[in-house]
Amino acid sequence: MPTPPAPPGAEKIIRWIMVAIVIWGAILAAGAWTLNHDVRRPIMVMGCVLAFLGFWLAMLRTLRRSS
Secondary structure (H helix, E strand, O other), X not given: OOOOOOOOOHHHHHHHHXXXXXXXXXXXXXXXXXXXXXXXXXXXXXXXXXXXXXXXXXXXXXXXXXX
8 A cells, every 4th residue: 555645844844853853862962971071972872863863764765765
């Protein structure tokens, strides 16, 4: 069964959600850094945030390609 088409403006909303996730990740990374000022902690947090967003984008592209 094919997926229904996305409503108008859905891509813009998804972009805003992704920007909010990056900001949230930056806040978490800053908090991780203040714990003991180890630069590896914020790198790990932002790496996980970016990996999540990359996976999400890949899934959106495969969904869009299959419909």
